[in-house]
Amino acid sequence: MSDLEETLVLVKPDGVARQLTGEVLRRIEAKGYEIVDLKMVTASRELLDSHYEEHQGKPFFEPLVEFMQSGPVVAVRVAGNGVIQGFRSLAGTTDPTSAAPGTIRGDLGRDWGLKVQQNLVHGSDSPESAARELALWFA
Ligand code: RTP
Ligand code: MG
DSSP states (O other): OOOEEEEEEEEOHHHHHTTOHHHHHHHHHHTTOEEEEEEEEOOOHHHHHHHTGGGTTSTTHHHHHHHHTSSOEEEEEEEEETHHHHHHHHHOOSSTTTOOTTSHHHHHOOOSSOOTTOOSEEEOOSHHHHHHHHHHHTO
């Protein structure tokens, strides 16, 4: 049975700065997902306000948006069967401290003195989010 989806993956500024873009892309491709489109972006405040609209008003919103503007991010359109939840499985849980070994955040995330937002990657969390986010980042 085919469940072909597209999702938005972001390599966040910490991932780009730590030169882990290739490692993230390697894991996506090794799983069998297809990289359909890719670009490096320095995100505007407006883009990030829209991207993270579900988190507006939360205590971590401002630090998160500031962090996401601290350097370029790599935006990736990824296709594959069940890729929306599948990439989230590859990424691991939000906090790298507790993310499982074998995941991007579990293997590569660091927790000495770093904030939870510095968790290397973003992946859309539903078909609705994926469609909305892909339209924002690949307008
Ligand atoms: P993402 O959206 O980046 O794929 O990650 P996620 O679904 O696992 O996490 P989400 O709840 O959507 O939160 C978005 C990003 O906000 C930062 N965050 N900080 N308590 C905190 O300080 C906190 N909680 C979340 C993380 O960067 C998270 O990825
Ligand atoms: Mg999320």
